[in-house]
Amino acid sequence: MVTNPSHEAVSAHYGWRDWLSQRVTAVVMALYTLLVFGVVVWHGGLDYSVWKGLFANNAFKLATFLFMIALFFHAWVGVRNIAMDYVKPTGWRLAVQMVVICMLIAYAGWTIQILWGAV
Amino acid sequence: MAASGLTIMAVLERRIVKPRPVYLNLLEIRQPLPAIVSILHRISGALLFLVGIPVLLWGVHVSVASPEAFAQWKSVMAQPLWKLVALALAWAYIHHLLAGLRHLALDVHVGVELAPARRSSAIVLVLSLLLTIIVAVRLW
Numbered sequence: 001m002v003t004n005p006s007h008e009a010v011s012a013h014y015g016w017r018d019w020l021s022q023r024v025t026a027v028v029m030a031l032y033t034l035l036v037f038g039v040v041v042w043h044g045g046l047d048y049s050v051w052k053g054l055f056a057n058n059a060f061k062l063a064t065f066l067f068m069i070a071l072f073f074h075a076w077v078g079v080r081n082i083a084m085d086y087v088k089p090t091g092w093r094l095a096v097q098m099v100v101i102c103m104l105i106a107y108a109g110w111t112i113q114i115l116w117g118a119v
Numbered sequence: 120m121a122a123s124g125l126t127i128m129a130v131l132e133r134r135i136v137k138p139r140p141v142y143l144n145l146l147e148i149r150q151p152l153p154a155i156v157s158i159l160h161r162i163s164g165a166l167l168f169l170v171g172i173p174v175l176l177w178g179v180h181v182s183v184a185s186p187e188a189f190a191q192w193k194s195v196m197a198q199p200l201w202k203l204v205a206l207a208l209a210w211a212y213i214h215h216l217l218a219g220l221r222h223l224a225l226d227v228h229v230g231v232e233l234a235p236a237r238r239s240s241a242i243v244l245v246l247s248l249l250l251t252i253i254v255a256v257r258l259w
Contacts, residue, residue: 023226026219033216048189055183075168082165100168107172114180 018077025070032067061115068111072104156240160218163211171208202258209254214247 043050054060079100087093142148150158182192195201221239224230230239 023223026223030216030220048186051183051189055179071172075164075172078161078164079168082161107176110176110180114176114183 021073022077025074028070029067029074032063032070035063055115065111065115069108072108076100076104152237152240152244156218156221156243159214159244160222163215163218166211167208167215170204171211174204174208206251206255206258210247210251213250213254214243217243217247 039050039054040046055064080097083093083096083100087096178192178196182189196205221230221243224239225236230236
């Protein structure tokens with residue numbers, strides 16, 4: 001099979017992957033937003049019993065988890081784009097990106113703690 | 120061959136002698152509406168990452184624990200400063216969502232011509248402000 005080595009050397013695929021993941025995660029979040037909005041309108045507002053009931057429901061927990069993971073991926077692609085545009089020195093940009101990655105992983109841990117932790 | 124080479128040389132030299140004017144005073148350039156929606160998309164995204172995610176996680180964490188915690192969270196959110204934070208985040212979320220939906224439409228080649236692109240960016244700006252006003256009315 002003949003491949004063009006220059007394509008692989010510059011990793012021409014990761015931009016496409018980011019482009020797609022940004023859109024897939026956006027659709028996931030938009031659908032979840034509709035779901036939560038619908039639930040709130042259905043109940044005519046949010047009191048504690050509705051709120052607690054939602055977070056006791058395993059399907060809602062999984063939907064929320066999916067939303068949060070989509071959010072963290074989406075935030076990563078977006079913030080990395082901002083860093084690539086404005087933070088020119090490579091070292092600083094790397095530092096910013098590492099801080100962002102650590103924050104997002106910590107947020108993912110916090111999300112699991114909230115959804116399935118023993119409160 | 121030699122002639123075209125000379126032409127290229129001439130063009131290159133001209134560029135060096137006479138550079139194109141660059142005017143990048145962002146405060147004085149009148150930005151077109153799609154550009155305003157675009158930069159607000161970026162600003163709202165940054166705001167949602169820096170403030171939105173931690174406030175969202177904190178809010179869910181403290182409010183879901185017990186009826187007392189829920190009531191306490193509600194009283195905290197009733198403070199004017201927190202209302203402003205919630206309102207700013209509501210605008211950021213709504214604008215980011217609507218501008219994102221516009222982006223998805225553009226991706227599938229819907230509304231890419233100049234006039235519809237301008238119209239949809241105006242709709243995004245106005246609709247997100249209107250929805251934010253509705254949120255503000257409900258908050259106060």
